[in-house]
Amino acid sequence: MSYLSRYGLDRANAARWLPDTVRVISVACDYGKPSPNRVRLLQDSTRGYIAQYALGRDYHRVMRKKLRQLAAELAQQGRPHGYRVFVDSGPVMEKPLAQNAGLGWIGKHTNLIAPHSGSYFFLGEILTTLPLALDVAEVDHCGRCRACLEICPTRAIVKPYQLDARRCIAYLTIENRGPIPTELRPLIGNRIFGCDDCQLICPMNKFARKHTLAEFSPRSDLLAPELATLMGWSATEFDEKTRGSALRRVGYHGWLRNVAVALGNAPTSPEVLSALSGQANHPNPLVREHVTWALSQHRQPARHGLPSPS
Ligand code: SF4
Known part of the structure; x- marks a missing residue:
């Protein structure tokens, strides 16, 4: 986790990674919850348990491609802009950005939780020079749960x-x-x-929810x-x-x-x-x-x- 010290305060400065950045588009993509059979697998110590997110195709590539498509579509809709995409790649503080974008809140376990879809999703970001309307940040709903x-x-x-x-x-x-x-x-x-x-x-x-992209089957x-x-x-x-x-x-x-x-x-x-x-x-x-x-x-x-x- 050396990237934490390597990038330092630059992680909070989006313009460091794309000059003239004025907004960050935060995107969540469901990979789906583990089936009951997989939950039972944790009791079968002759077999290995692999985290749910890693069972499909590598999300870095899949998400990056989708985010580039989204950014290009925005440009094609007559909104030319400079942009840069990130998926779990070092310098971007993805969870606080996602919370500020209203996607969910950072739970006590430090993962992001969306109010209506839980926490089994990937996050990605598009840094853009487009002055899009701002969303409202999500608030914490963990309450007294531990x-x-x-x-x-x-x-x-x-x-x-x-x-x-x-x-x-x-x-x-x-x-x-x-x-x-x-x-x-x-x-x-x-x-x-x-x-x-x-x-x-x-x-x-x-x-x-279930995964929506075939790549995450x-x-x-x-x-x-x-x-x-x-x-x-x-x-x-x-x-x-x-x-x-x-x-x-x-x-x-x-x-x-x-x-x-x-x-x-x-x-x-x-x-x-x-x-x-x-x-x-x-x-x-x-x-x-x-x-x-x-x-x-x-x-x-x-x-x-x-x-x-x-
Ligand atoms: S405290 Fe409860 S609601 Fe909050 S992240 Fe942990 S398990 Fe989920």
Whole structure:
């Protein structure tokens, strides 16, 4: 998350990124809520849970294309303007901008929540030189609810509206390039790429809608993948199977690191032990250390009531 310090106060200065910017068009695009089957998957520790947003095509590309189309259409309607689009890309403070644009409010879990569609959506922005009419900012509707603070597996929401990214599973399993702290590994369960828990528990998501773009349809092979199979992926397989997906952001070694942690949290079985043992001598030290940790979890006496591996 070095971009936070890299861009500093420039993040609040849209004109720094497009001279003569007078408005920011904030856009939300639903990716849909997890199905009941996917929620149950969190209890099946032989399979990996991938955050809902990452199951379809990489939203960065999809949203950027749509935003450019929207900006071009505005220009074609006789409103020539300078513009620049952003999708989750460094310098733009997307959530405060979206709140000011009336799209929703920043909930206690720090995600944006739309009053009539919950929080399962992507955000994107068009910086423009067009002096469009201003919208009215949305207000906070969290009230006395604290459900997200209490459900967070790693207690990353340290107080309302304050997230400790160093504890957040989304950060630990995606942006983080190094080791996952050992004390947090057992709390991660079978979450191998991101986490939806604070959104799953949020009562506002009873209003969540289905995805509207075909590009965000979940890929069937990612809905409930077997951890033991994922651990056996070669770099080439990772490359092929994650083409066009946001999963690529984690990189092959980060992927194996995450799967190893989940296998360390899985019930001891011949399949689990064989999958881990197969990568025990992996040339990458990050992967090797996480596999060693995972195997050590299965050497705990009488773990899950099954015999220890020899
Ligand atoms: S779970 Fe409750 S406190 Fe957390 S964001 Fe949703 S409404 Fe707000």
